[in-house]
Amino acid sequence: GDSTRGFASAAGNILINDRRPSAKQDLPSEILARIPASQVERIELLRGQVRDIDLQGQSQLANVVLREVDKAAYRWRGSARYNVEFGTTTEGEISVADRWRDIRFNTGIQLRDYMRGDFTPTTIVDSDGELIESRFDVGGFDGFRGSANLNATSRLGETTLRFNAQILSDERDGGRVSDRMLETAGALPTQEQFPEIFDRFDIELGVDVERELRPLLTGKAILIHFDGDTESISSQLSLDEVGMLTRERVSAEQALTTETNARVEFIWTGWAGHAVQINVEGAFNSLDNSLLQTEDTGTGPVVVNVPGSNSEVEETRADLLIKDTWTRGPYEIEYGLGAEFSTISQTGDTDIERDFEYLKPQLAVIYAPSEVNQTRVRLWRDVSQLDFSDFVSSTVFEDDDLALGNPNLEPETTWRLELGHERRFGNNSVVEVTVFHDWVSDVEDLLPLSPTFEAPGNIGDGRRFGIQLETALPLDRLGLAGARLDISARWQDTSVDDPVTGEERVISDRSSPGKLLPLAFQIENEYAIAIDFRQDLEEARVAWGWDVRARGERPFFKVNELDVADDETEFNMFIETTRWFGLKTRFSADNILDLAETRDRTIYVAERGLSPVERRERRSRERGFRVELEISGSF
Numbered sequence: 299g300d301s302t303r304g305f306a307s308a309a310g311n312i313l314i315n316d317r318r319p320s321a322k323q324d325l326p327s328e329i330l331a332r333i334p335a336s337q338v339e340r341i342e343l344l345r346g347q348v349r350d351i352d353l354q355g356q357s358q359l360a361n362v363v364l365r366e367v368d369k370a371a372y373r374w375r376g377s378a379r380y381n382v383e384f385g386t387t388t389e390g391e392i393s394v395a396d397r398w399r400d401i402r403f404n405t406g407i408q409l410r411d412y413m414r415g416d417f418t419p420t421t422i423v424d425s426d427g428e429l430i431e432s433r434f435d436v437g438g439f440d441g442f443r444g445s446a447n448l449n450a451t452s453r454l455g456e457t458t459l460r461f462n463a464q465i466l467s468d469e470r471d472g473g474r475v476s477d478r479m480l481e482t483a484g485a486l487p488t489q490e491q492f493p494e495i496f497d498r499f500d501i502e503l504g505v506d507v508e509r510e511l512r513p514l515l516t517g518k519a520i521l522i523h524f525d526g527d528t529e530s531i532s533s534q535l536s537l538d539e540v541g542m543l544t545r546e547r548v549s550a551e552q553a554l555t556t557e558t559n560a561r562v563e564f565i566w567t568g569w570a571g572h573a574v575q576i577n578v579e580g581a582f583n584s585l586d587n588s589l590l591q592t593e594d595t596g597t598g599p600v601v602v603n604v605p606g607s608n609s610e611v612e613e614t615r616a617d618l619l620i621k622d623t624w625t626r627g628p629y630e631i632e633y634g635l636g637a638e639f640s641t642i643s644q645t646g647d648t649d650i651e652r653d654f655e656y657l658k659p660q661l662a663v664i665y666a667p668s669e670v671n672q673t674r675v676r677l678w679r680d681v682s683q684l685d686f687s688d689f690v691s692s693t694v695f696e697d698d699d700l701a702l703g704n705p706n707l708e709p710e711t712t713w714r715l716e717l718g719h720e721r722r723f724g725n726n727s728v729v730e731v732t733v734f735h736d737w738v739s740d741v742e743d744l745l746p747l748s749p750t751f752e753a754p755g756n757i758g759d760g761r762r763f764g765i766q767l768e769t770a771l772p773l774d775r776l777g778l779a780g781a782r783l784d785i786s787a788r789w790q791d792t793s794v795d796d797p798v799t800g801e802e803r804v805i806s807d808r809s810s811p812g813k814l815l816p817l818a819f820q821i822e823n824e825y826a827i828a829i830d831f832r833q834d835l836e837e838a839r840v841a842w843g844w845d846v847r848a849r850g851e852r853p854f855f856k857v858n859e860l861d862v863a864d865d866e867t868e869f870n871m872f873i874e875t876t877r878w879f880g881l882k883t884r885f886s887a888d889n890i891l892d893l894a895e896t897r898d899r900t901i902y903v904a905e906r907g908l909s910p911v912e913r914r915e916r917r918s919r920e921r922g923f924r925v926e927l928e929i930s931g932s933f
Contacts, residue, residue: 313344313361317508319449319462329449330362332393332406334371334932339363370396373406375930379888383922384415384438393447403450410443415472420917425910433478433917439494441470457509468498473533474696486539492696493533500526514568519561526555534695546594547602549693554586555686571625575634579617585686586610591693606691606703609646613684615639621660632662638681644689648705656681656711670722675715682710682742688754702753704745710756713737726782729769734790736762741794743806746857749904757797760805764790773833781833789825798857799907807852807863814895814921815888817847817868824850842873858909860900866893881931888926894918 312318312326319329342361374392381387393406418435445466452459473493479485501524508518529552536545561579589607592599621634636658643651660678690703718732738760745755766788773781792805807822819826832843851864869891874884899915902908 311359313359315364315451316361317460317506319460319504328447329404332373332391332395332404332447332449333362333364334373334395336371336932337365337395339365368397370394371932373930373932375928377926377928379924379926381413381415381922381924383417383920385413387412387414401450401452403448405446405448407446408444411441412443412470413438413440414921415439416919416921418474418917418919420915422913422915424913427914429481430913431478431480433476435474435476437472437474439470439472441468441472441496443468457507460506460508462502462504464500464502466498466500469496471495488539489537489541491533491535491537493535495531496528497530498526498528500524511564515564515566518563520559520563521561522557522559524555524557526553528553528555532693532695544595546599547591547693547695548599549589549591549695551587551589551607551692553687554584556582556584558582573623573625575619575621575623577617577619581613581615581617583613583615583686584611585690587687587690589690589692604691604693604700606647606689606705609644609648609690609703609705611642611644611686611689613640613642613686615641619658628665628667630662630664630666632660632664634660636660642684644705650705652706652708654709656709672720674718676718677713677715680712680714682712684709684742685754688742700751702747702751704753704755707742707754708740708756710742711739724772726772727770730767732766732768734762734764734766738762738794738805741805742808743794743797744854744856746798746905748857749909750858752857754808758795760792760794762790762792762805764788778833780835781831784830784832785828786819787825787827788819791824792822796855796907798855798905801907803855804853806854808854809852814865815868816845816870817849817865819847819849821849821852823852826850838875839877840873840875842871844869844871846870856906858902858904858906860906862898864896864898866896867891868893879931881929884926884928884930886926886928888924889921890923892920892923894920 312330314326314329319326340363342363344359344361372392372394374390376390377388379387379389387410389408389410389412391406391408393404395402395404397403415436415438418433418437420433420435421429422431422433424430443466445464448461448463450461471494473491476490476492477487478490479487502522504520504522506518506520508516511517529550531548531550533549534545534547535543538544559579559581561577564576566574587607587609589604591602591604591607593602594600616639617636618638619634619636621632621636624631624633638654638656638658640654641651642654656679658679658681660676662674662676662678664672664674666672684707688703688707689705692701692703693699694701714734714736716732716734718730720728720730722728740756741758741760742754743757744752745757746752767785769783769785771783771785773783793802794805795801796803804824805822809818809821817826817828819828826847826849828845828847830843830845832841834841845868847868849865851862854861854863868889870886870888871890872884872886874882876882895918897915897917897919900906901912901914903910903912
């Protein structure tokens, strides 16, 4: 299911008619995209406690208020994206918002026929910097992704019912071909092939029931269930100098995931100036992973045992939170105490069961002396959601490596402290600065098991501190009418004691590989910056803009390897118009600079930093410049 912990952790800062959708996979931004603009009455910016809305720790919320409608409204979108190196991706979607009897609903389908690929030159040098091997990889994947969504709301007397559903299917196949050349006398080129087949099917259902139980007391019950089935077959084919197959390795894996969240919320506003809330949540998460790996060197396939790969992991969890939001003049104080109780068990290759208990206090103070100034201080304890794939083992053929699982992994807990200030200049200009400090216990990183193998594990206590800037700046005063510049920037420093060298270092970035663009902003690295420019030329009914993104390198500390990933600068542009036929036509150019994602692997003979360097691999992966034409409309 989702990587966030429970429904509360997945709640964002977007509301629809005062309420968050009862969904985790179907993101609020995607739900909003399916709502025609004609059905939006207004968008409210909520700062501080308003009505009986649960802030969920947010300093401000965007509330989309819908109109009462009496006829259907359709929204559609189609696009074609051309990558100058790898071909065309087409995408389309259509949604309808309507009312049937007393049920207001929005439903839609999205279809995507996609491709992606990359070029990856790699050089390998020895400990003296002498070239020992050159590689050139070409990757290419074709896939088809489809999803269907339904969001519905109805009232039965004084009770409000909401239902959300999403079905998603994603299939792709392709692979990578790696041409390799040893830099030795008389050597001839060889080739490694890495074909892959991937198939994923997910379904999520969510329902919530809300009503006023008595004057000034509101109750809400939420139930969300998710099922996912992911199957993949990855292979490695080794061809010698004359193209003869010398080895074939195949790994067939299936992961069945389940997540169920049941939650009840009570909000009482009968105490003047206060909103008292009680939340009770129960959750069940599971991963049933199976893997079969074989190796054939010419005598027939032989099963290879991958320890810890065939396992089932289950977690049951109960959460309780009692909190009060006290409004007194320009001050708003939110204080509460939460408790969490969970049991994690694993069966199969490993049999183990463990219990965990955590207290989760929280305190937030907001001072808003005027509509344009707001200062907030927030302190709370956070418990991370474990990635169940870290409990099971898998193979990484491309790196000729084994990713071991750890059944003894524990949740990382963090005391978080934030101090932020927001200053508004008119209706469209804002500057927000936040400084933060995190005290992290049981840092989730890589734990050494031997001089050459490691597994995800808890490596001790660490800390994280930094500053984040968010701005929205109209540029009319600079002579650019209708123009706006949005800037997001983050800098941070982290530290933890390295379990291999014993020295202090930064915390590893363990963000998931895969989709690169747009460059992710909130990851475990030193800095990230995103700048977005847009200008609306109202008389011409044209808008244009650009965005640029950059971020710092992402180190990953293995027991015998230092793996550092980095990116060049991402730059995109667009122009759009509504001049023709009542349609919105948008042309964009993405990844104009054809940024390279670089990877620098320093591999040691044994423990990193304590033994000599064996070799160093340097690669640069490029995914190509893209142009896209998108047309959308509603009726």
